[in-house]
Amino acid sequence: MTDQPNILLIITDHQAYYGHNRPGEFDYEWPRFEQFSSQGTRFERAYSVCPLCSPARASMMTGVYPSRHGLRKNTEVQLHYNRSDFRQGQQLYSHHLSRAGYRNAYVGKWHCGHEKLPIDFGIEGWSLPDYGKVYMSDAYKTYAAHRGFGDARAFIEHDQRQPEWEGTTVVLHDQSPWRFMNASGILVGPPEAHEEQFVAHLAIEKLHELARSKQPWSLVASFWGPHQPYYPSEPFASAIDPTTIPEYPSFRDDLRGRPLRRHIYRDFRHIGARKWRHWSLWQEVLARCYGQALQLDNAVGSVLDTLDELGLSKNTLVIWCADHGDAVASHGGLWDKGSTYAEEVARVPMAMRWPTRFQGGQLCDRLVSNMDVTATLLDAADVSVPDQMDSRSLLALCRDPSARDWPDHLICEHNGHGDDILQRIIVRDQYKYVAALFDGDEFYDLEQDPFELNNLIGSSLHRDIRDELRQLLVTHIEEQNDRAAHRLAYALKHGF
Numbered sequence: 029m030t031d032q033p034n035i036l037l038i039i040t041d042h043q044a045y046y047g048h049n050r051p052g053e054f055d056y057e058w059p060r061f062e063q064f065s066s067q068g069t070r071f072e073r074a075y076s077v078c079p080l081c082s083p084a085r086a087s088m089m090t091g092v093y094p095s096r097h098g099l100r101k102n103t104e105v106q107l108h109y110n111r112s113d114f115r116q117g118q119q120l121y122s123h124h125l126s127r128a129g130y131r132n133a134y135v136g137k138w139h140c141g142h143e144k145l146p147i148d149f150g151i152e153g154w155s156l157p158d159y160g161k162v163y164m165s166d167a168y169k170t171y172a173a174h175r176g177f178g179d180a181r182a183f184i185e186h187d188q189r190q191p192e193w194e195g196t197t198v199v200l201h202d203q204s205p206w207r208f209m210n211a212s213g214i215l216v217g218p219p220e221a222h223e224e225q226f227v228a229h230l231a232i233e234k235l236h237e238l239a240r241s242k243q244p245w246s247l248v249a250s251f252w253g254p255h256q257p258y259y260p261s262e263p264f265a266s267a268i269d270p271t272t273i274p275e276y277p278s279f280r281d282d283l284r285g286r287p288l289r290r291h292i293y294r295d296f297r298h299i300g301a302r303k304w305r306h307w308s309l310w311q312e313v314l315a316r317c318y319g320q321a322l323q324l325d326n327a328v329g330s331v332l333d334t335l336d337e338l339g340l341s342k343n344t345l346v347i348w349c350a351d352h353g354d355a356v357a358s359h360g361g362l363w364d365k366g367s368t369y370a371e372e373v374a375r376v377p378m379a380m381r382w383p384t385r386f387q388g389g390q391l392c393d394r395l396v397s398n399m400d401v402t403a404t405l406l407d408a409a410d411v412s413v414p415d416q417m418d419s420r421s422l423l424a425l426c427r428d429p430s431a432r433d434w435p436d437h438l439i440c441e442h443n444g445h446g447d448d449i450l451q452r453i454i455v456r457d458q459y460k461y462v463a464a465l466f467d468g469d470e471f472y473d474l475e476q477d478p479f480e481l482n483n484l485i486g487s488s489l490h491r492d493i494r495d496e497l498r499q500l501l502v503t504h505i506e507e508q509n510d511r512a513a514h515r516l517a518y519a520l521k522h523g524f
Contacts, residue, residue, distance in 0.1 A: 032129070033382065034238075034344040035246040035405055036335065038328055039088070041081065041137060042255035042365070044317055044354040046375035047277065047479060054274050056318060060329035061377060064348060067388040068381030069426040075455065076352035077399040078441045079365055079373040081139045081159070084351040084398060085250075089120045089140055091402030091419030093441055095510045100443040103142045103158050107448075109512065112142035114149075119414075121402050122151045122246070128411045131243040135230040136250035146248075154230055155250075159205045162223045162252055171229065177221040182259040186313055187211040188304065188363060200259075210363040212258040212316040219261040219323065224253045228327035232334045239338045246405065249331055253324045256356070256363065260319035267322050270315040275307050278479040281359045285483040287468030289449050293366035294359065297446055310357045317356055342383050345408045349378035349398050358479075367444035369453045369462050369470075370480060374440070380426055382408070392429035395438035395455055396422060418508075437497075439504050443512075452505065452513055454497050459490075461497040465516045471497075 049056045077087045082102040083094035094100045097118060098111035106112070114120070122132040134146040138155035141148075145155050154167055162168050163180035172178060180200040184193040188210035197216060200208060215222050220229075231249035238245040283290050298304060328348065335341050353373045355362040365373045376398055381388070385408075400420050403413045407421035424431050437456035444450065450465040458475035471485045471494055484490050498520045504510075505517040518524075 031343075032244040032410065033384075033408055034244055034340060035125075035130075035408060036331075036344055036346045037246070037248045037401060037405065038331070038346065038348040039085070039137075039248065039250040040254065040324060040328070040348075040350045040377075041250075041252055042352060042354050043321065043350040043377060044254070044356050044372075045350065045377050046353055046371045047358070048318070050274075054272070056268070058321060058325035060325045060332065061348065061379070064332065064346070064381060065379040067383070068346075068379055069386060069390040069392055069422075069429065071378040071380075071396050071422070071425075072391055072393045073395050074349065074376050074378035075374050075395070075397045075438060075440055076350075076376050077397040078443070079352035079369060080442070080445050081351055083441070083443070085138075086114070086140045087399040087419075088351070088401050090114075090118060091121070091399060091413075091417040093399070093418050093508065093510075094443070095441060095508065095512055096418070099140065100512075101445070103139060113144045114141065120149050121405050122146075122149055124406050124411050124414075125246055125409055126150055128409050129243060130409065131238065131241050131245045133234050133238060133245065134248040134250065135234055136227040136248070137252045138250065153234060160252070161202075161205050162226065163200045167230075168223070168226055171226055172221060175220060177217055180221060180223075181216040182208075182257070183214045183216060184211060185213040185316070186309065188298070208257045210256060212256070212313045214265045214316070215259040215261045217261065219264065219326075222259075222261045222323060222327075224251060224320075224324045224327040225330075227251050228330050231331045235331070235334050235338060235340070239340060244409070249328075251324060251327070254317065254320040256317070256354075258313065258316035258320045260316055260323045264319040264323035264326070265316060266319070268315045268318045270311040273311045273314050273318075276310075276357045278359045278481060279307060279310070279357055279361060281479075281481055283360060285485075287464060287470060289367045289444075289447060289464070289467050290359065292447065293368065294362060297366065298361075298363065304361045310361060314357055317354075345380065345382040345385075345405075347378075347380045347401050347404065349401065350376040351398065352376060365445050367442070367447045367449045369440070369442050369451055371460075371474070371478070374453075380404070380422065382426070385423070386426040390426070390429050392425050394425055394429070394431075394434045395436075396420075396425070397438060397440060437500060439501065450512060450516060452501050452510075452516060454501050454504075456497060456500075459493055459497065461494065461501070463498070463501055463516055463520055465513070465519065
């Protein structure tokens with residue numbers, strides 16, 4: 029086909045999004061994302077299919093649930109039921125696009141394999157196995173050396189696990205990518221030394237190369253940010269005055285009526301938890317978190333600018349979304365994600381732009397997930413979406429955000445993070461039901477209780493809607509032959 033569009037998929041990582049921009053109380057927006065959203069369709073109720081890196085990303089690559097592709101936890105987790113790489117013969121988006129004549133590229137964070145990288149699936153570009161250690165990679169070191177940056181270093185202001193580092197400058201080299209995680213501070217050097225700008229640089233280089241191609245192309249630009257540690261560069265680090273950040277609405281949540289997994293994560297998984305109960309400390313952490321997101325926004329903006337400069341924007345479908353959210357400062361003061369499907373870790377920013385196919389300035393409030401990007405890519409390329417895919421093309425909603433034939437509910441998965449707590453989740457209208465195996469269930473009215481402070485699982489007033497959602501979950505588990513969740517379906521059926 030001569031009119032096949034180019035495709036650019038932008039994936040950000042672990043993005044503090046839900047509840048952080050509260051108009052009238054605290055205005056916090058990403059300028060380039062807002063501009064981009066205004067040029068296309070913004071999905072106001074987009075969820076992560078599974079709020080953890082590898083499962084979510086693998087579902088975006090394959091268009092099927094984690095229970096089907098097998099990467100149920102991060103690839104570093106060695107458990108008998110968790111795959112560290114895709115199984116032999118697993119079809120990715122790239123296989124379908126290649127058969128349709130596309131040239132496929134990928135730069136940045138992969139986290140969908142311990143042994144296999146995008147290149148093993150016929151995708152050109154650069155990435156790292158598992159989570160990856162960007163600042164220790166040969167590619168980054170070459171990039172930094174050519175610009176005189178030297179080793180990446182950060183001035184540490186707060187560090188949950190290594191408080192002895194606070195007030196010092198540390199070289200960001202370690203064999204484990206988790207060494208620096210729950211920390212905030214400032215990256216030493218110019219903005220270009222930051223991993224966000226490094227990935228943007230790789231994406232821009234690849235765009236220039238693809239622009240000379242005679243084939244239609246797809247490019248995934250996958251960023252490691254704004255995942256913690258929150259080490260933005262100046263001037264982004266100082267973009268937000270910490271004292272202006274009001275207390276997050278669930279910061280003082282006492283977790284009353286919530287299941288055990290929430291208490292375990294807050295009170296036992298957080299080293300020095302009592303120190304982290306003071307809002308003034310979290311203001312400083314959030315200021316760096318928000319600064320890092322603004323730096324990411326700027327980096328993505330430079331990629332979009334390049335698309336414009338190359339004259340490619342008109343017939344390029346661009347999708348911008350995150351793999352999952354961030355629990356930072358929520359529900360009693362948390363880092364990271366934990367084993368819950370709280371809105372903070374579940375909700376993701378998502379918007380799409382394709383000037384020749386649908387108009388800008390549209391808002392869509394239908395329930396969608398980031399797994400839906402897979403079918404959307406294929407649909408845009410005029411490739412039939414395989415029946416076995418769980419992903420659904422979003423193009424119909426971009427043409428008509430109120431399309432009536434879109435499902436009225438969304439089902440997602442979670443298998444825990446740090447703990448083995450299998451959960452299946454359903455959202456319909458304003459209600460969310462989280463069913464957990466061997467732990468308590470949760471049920472929320474998100475319209476009345478957007479920050480999930482009141483678990484209605486035992487409310488007699490909501491019995492009917494609870495029972496309906498339970499039955500929908502049971503039906504889904506059975507139709508999917510979701511073997512890991514069969515015991516959960518049994519418990520739901522019998523009211524355990």
